[in-house]
Amino acid sequence: MTTRTAPLGQPDLAPTPGRPFGIYIHVPFCATRCGYCDFNTYTPSELGGANPEGWLEALRVELRLAAERVGALAVQTVFVGGGTPSLLGGDGLSAVLDAVRDNFVLATGAEVTTEANPESTSPELFAALRNAGYTRISLGMQSVAPHVLAVLNRTHSPGRAPAAVAEAKAAGFEHVNLDLIYGTPGESDDDLLRSVDAAVHAGVDHVSGYALVVEDGTALARRVRRGEIAAPDDDVLAHRYELLDAQLSAAGFAWYEVSNWSRPGGECLHNLGYWDGGEWWGAGPGAHGFLNATRWWNAKHPNAYAQTLAEGALPIADFEVLDAADRHTEDVMLRLRLRRGLALDDLAADERARVPEIVAEGLLDTAGERVVLTDRGRLLADGVVRALLA
Ligand SMILES: C[S@@+](CC[C@H](N)C(=O)[O-])C[C@H]1O[C@@H](n2cnc3c(N)ncnc32)[C@H](O)[C@@H]1O
Numbered sequence: 001m002t003t004r005t006a007p008l009g010q011p012d013l014a015p016t017p018g019r020p021f022g023i024y025i026h027v028p029f030c031a032t033r034c035g036y037c038d039f040n041t042y043t044p045s046e047l048g049g050a051n052p053e054g055w056l057e058a059l060r061v062e063l064r065l066a067a068e069r070v071g072a073l074a075v076q077t078v079f080v081g082g083g084t085p086s087l088l089g090g091d092g093l094s095a096v097l098d099a100v101r102d103n104f105v106l107a108t109g110a111e112v113t114t115e116a117n118p119e120s121t122s123p124e125l126f127a128a129l130r131n132a133g134y135t136r137i138s139l140g141m142q143s144v145a146p147h148v149l150a151v152l153n154r155t156h157s158p159g160r161a162p163a164a165v166a167e168a169k170a171a172g173f174e175h176v177n178l179d180l181i182y183g184t185p186g187e188s189d190d191d192l193l194r195s196v197d198a199a200v201h202a203g204v205d206h207v208s209g210y211a212l213v214v215e216d217g218t219a220l221a222r223r224v225r226r227g228e229i230a231a232p233d234d235d236v237l238a239h240r241y242e243l244l245d246a247q248l249s250a251a252g253f254a255w256y257e258v259s260n261w262s263r264p265g266g267e268c269l270h271n272l273g274y275w276d277g278g279e280w281w282g283a284g285p286g287a288h289g290f291l292n293a294t295r296w297w298n299a300k301h302p303n304a305y306a307q308t309l310a311e312g313a314l315p316i317a318d319f320e321v322l323d324a325a326d327r328h329t330e331d332v333m334l335r336l337r338l339r340r341g342l343a344l345d346d347l348a349a350d351e352r353a354r355v356p357e358i359v360a361e362g363l364l365d366t367a368g369e370r371v372v373l374t375d376r377g378r379l380l381a382d383g384v385v386r387a388l389l390a
């Protein structure tokens with residue numbers, strides 16, 4: 001990886017003509033921290049005086065500076081993530097979208113998603129979001145089993161996420177996602193099946209299913225180290241993935257990325273951009289952006305972020321420029337996770353030569369001129385990528 005560390009704000013952030021372009025906006029606030037989460041988010045006691053008003057003011061400046069760099073480019077997708085965007089309320093999230101529109105042109109039919117935590121949503125919030133122009137809601141449900149929610153430190157009741165989906169749909173949202181986590185210590189097969197069933201019956205058109213990752217430095221990692229709870233077991237995780245996939249498939253969902261399933265037309269276009277050659281500006285504390293082979297990331301703490309923008313500069317902490325080999329490695333890693341797979345032509349000759357052996361192991365299929373993960377290959381996607389790139 002070619003990494004240049006340069007004075008702040010120096011990378012050449014010009015988009016590649018013709019590529020899909022999106023904007024990611026990071027909301028770095030949570031009411032409490034879930035023990036498994038290492039995202040860049042802050043509870044009130046960690047904010048050091050930062051607050052949503054100051055964050056919004058800084059975000060407006062960042063989006064103005066971004067538009068000056070990017071020029072008149074139609075925005076196809078906006079994704080407001082966190083942290084807990086729903087803590088901003090209807091007015092706050094409307095102001096976020098206004099700040100995008102003040103500086104960019106949204107393409108006709110643009111997908112505009114916000115994440116939301118079930119406990120900080122209401123019919124009024126969803127009505128305000130719909131009115132503001134949001135088109136998609138992504139809710140963190142994780143599970144319907146009370147003991148699983150407790151291990152994960154989730155503060156919502158088991159029924160709150162399905163109820164929030166009903167409220168979002170009543171407000172006119174056609175596209176709603178639920179995030180599930182599987183493999184939490186204490187979860188049974190039946191707990192997962194009941195969670196998937198609740199998600200399907202809630203009427204969503206998209207489900208993300210993530211294996212619980214014990215991230216270094218989290219409260220969960222400390223509990224595992226102390227022996228209070230067992231780390232998720234790889235065989236159990238693989239079995240739960242198969243259960244999740246089978247139940248979603250039976251209900252009419254199809255996987256389109258290893259951890260994502262949708263009904264027809266329910267795919268998340270913003271996330272597809274990350275996996276399939278799109279470019280994006282990442283705004284907000286700690287957000288990553290990617291334009292024309294340059295990846296950059298912002299200062300992480302909301303105070304450092306806001307201070308640099310108050311001085312009129314982009315709050316870029318560092319950046320790296322990917323050379324052609326880096327780009328190729330990333331393309332293979334990301335595209336192979338998609339159901340549409342990779343064109344054989346996009347592989348180098350030595351990589352193509354490795355395909356037959358991986359097919360013989362039952363991990364890849366060659367469909368037409370493309371390579372696609374098999375069901376078993378999906379369980380071992382990282383290993384398949386390593387074997388292909390060798
Ligand atoms: C970072 S959260 C932001 C959205 C929102 N705050 C929430 O919790 O629902 C996005 C999703 O990432 C997933 N996630 C976060 N940390 C994870 C971990 N350590 N292992 C598996 N999934 C994780 C959860 O499913 C969560 O819904």
Ligand code: SF4
Pocket residue numbers: 029030032033034037038039041082083084117140
């Ligand atoms: S999982 Fe979501 S709610 Fe929990 S700490 Fe992370 S960002 Fe906040």
